[in-house]
Amino acid sequence: MYVTNEMEPECGDAAVRRVDIAIIGGGLVGASLGCALAPLIRRSGLSVAVIEAAPLRERLEVPWQPSFDVRASAIAEGSARHFAEMGVWPALREQAGTIRCIHVSEQRRLGVTRLRAEELGVDALGHVIPNAWMGRVLHRRLAELPLAWHCPARVEAILPQADGHRLALSDDSLLEAGLTVLADGGRSGLKERLGIESHERPYAQMALVATLALGRPHNGVAYERFTTAGPIALLPLKGQAMELVWTHQAGEERRRLALSDGAFLAELQAAFGDRAGHFRRVGTRHAYPLSLVTARERVRPGLAVLGNAAHSLHPVAGQGFNLALRGVMDLVAAIEAGSDRRDAPGSTATLHDFERRREADRHNVTRFSDGLVRLFGIDHPLLSHARAAGLVGLNLVGPLRRSLARRAMGLER
Ligand SMILES: Cc1cc2nc3c(=O)[nH]c(=O)nc-3n(C[C@H](O)[C@H](O)[C@H](O)COP(=O)(O)OP(=O)(O)OC[C@H]3O[C@@H](n4cnc5c(N)ncnc54)[C@H](O)[C@@H]3O)c2cc1C
Structure with missing residues (x-):
């Protein structure tokens, strides 16, 4: 109407x-x-x-001031090509972190899958660019x-x-x-x-976003860790810092926003484990409702x-x-x-x-x-084993993993 x-x-x-x-x-x-x-x-x-x-x-x-408190986005390789067509990619990549490997895991389960750029014959699986840039x-x-x-x-x-x-x-x-x-x-x-x-379907979840400093180089690895409270993503920024996107059940983010930096980092380390090393510092935390x-x-x-x-x-x-x-x-x-x-x-x-x-x-x-949010949000032992098997299986089945990766990179539809 x-x-x-x-x-x-x-x-x-x-x-x-x-x-x-x-x-x-x-x-x-x-x-x-x-x-x-x-x-x-x-x-x-x-x-x-x-x-x-x-x-x-x-x-x-005003000259660009790199800031520790950035909100950044993962930009797929396909999007980088679109930006190149527009003539803006050389400028965008000046402040881009490069994703060379994606590490996917589930809390309390053994399954892990890794997607690597070289397997796909590309230099990067994606890029992480501050939105402000x-x-x-x-x-x-x-x-x-x-x-x-x-x-x-x-x-x-x-x-x-x-x-x-x-x-x-x-x-x-x-x-x-x-x-x-x-x-x-x-x-x-x-x-x-x-x-x-x-x-509109609210997820009853909030994303808590912040920049993290690590005790070791991230080496271009992006992490996606599924927990029953929601996924935790770490994206490699230019330099040594990483962008954290930590999904929480709605309401829980208020408590975590109020924590001291030290207490927040300790809870994050407990939920994420030490696969990315030691989290040393966190920037300003922002929360976004998700639907x-x-x-x-x-x-x-x-x-x-x-x-x-x-x-x-x-x-x-x-x-x-x-x-x-x-x-x-x-x-x-x-x-x-x-x-x-x-x-x-x-x-x-x-x-x-x-x-x-x-x-x-x-x-x-x-x-x-x-589907990812629903699949990994269900805390059922059978489903959990199936997911772990899926992650391990995916690591073994090269062609399927490559096809998934090419889709995520925006190179296949
Ligand atoms: C926590 C989080 C992490 C994310 N991470 C990623 C990621 O890693 N990769 C990815 O691809 N996507 C990511 N996204 C999604 C991405 O941020 C959005 O898809 C994107 O910002 C949408 O941009 P937009 O221009 O459509 O909307 P907006 O950014 O909201 O822009 C809308 C613009 O319109 C203007 N406006 C509004 N009303 C009017 C009006 N009446 N007249 C004139 N102007 C108006 C506003 O001022 C604003 O500038 C993420 C989202 C969230 C919440």
Whole structure:
């Protein structure tokens, strides 16, 4: 159901700027889309506007200060290739840690599996990049492109029209776009105002995120350790530190946020064991609630939904942004194919093509991430033995392990 809203009476005489594509949200996903559209902007003269509510570019010119307190993301090898196509990979990799081996284990069980880059004939299984650095590199790239950047400005109202949508911005400008992309993270209320429902299933878990200093080099090993309280992931950052993503039953994180650093590290060491060595120091701890959220509609005429606005996953497999980036690339490919047929970016044909390209990947990754959380969250002895056998078996069965790894790396769908 489309909604009418408070914008209509105000639209009368105000100057309305028409663009081909309006991207709502200049976060990691919206900014990536802006960068990925660069060739089309140049070749086809596509007009693009990005609207971002937070003053994100404020610190672009300030020299980068590597910080111990970073939030970082695991970026799959496939995503690195997409960033290379956008021309931003050389800058991104300056602050990237390299994942050369992934070590998967389960608490109180013997099963362990290791995935190694050299087995797959690649230099890296993935990369770990501070989110703030990714934002900075993408925004610098956007600043070089001939697109309209409205920031800080919030889209306050969205009104469907015969040929797209009209957007009212908090800086008093009005835009009309043939294609509007909702990359607003899903919490702005715009989806709801358009009547796009989401399916939400809370995991009753929180992710506690912090940076750790170790007593020995991490050697590019990423760890995923499953416990019945939830998975613990350690990701190798550039240098010696690691990013911790520790999943807790909701409520428990409050106690752990309040612990002294020493007490926190002792509990983590007890839960994780000593496979990564001794945890010496922890940075500021942040907690994030976890749910599986999927928008029931991802496209409508003149509208596409991307990133967290379309799907928010459990971080267990580090797939949320990687999946979203493949969505970005598929949307650009559908727009390009549409322009060869003389279809507009917001046309039904173009958006159906986009949805057709996305469906299987989105379904598979969502099911995989959710399945991992459920499988390893059940404390049943039989299941536990089966999981351990699965982990050991996986270590023995080369081709299956390689196929799984290639999927996780975003090199196979
Ligand atoms: C603990 C944790 C760890 C994770 N680790 C990984 C990982 O290792 N690998 C991975 O691939 N993924 C990971 N993810 C997922 C990843 O963080 C998300 O997929 C990604 O941040 C989504 O980005 P986004 O741009 O869609 O949304 P957001 O980052 O929320 O950006 C939305 C932007 O829209 C702007 N905005 C909102 N409303 C409006 C409006 N009305 N008008 C204008 N602008 C607006 C906001 O200011 C914001 O900048 C993790 C997630 C969590 C919670």
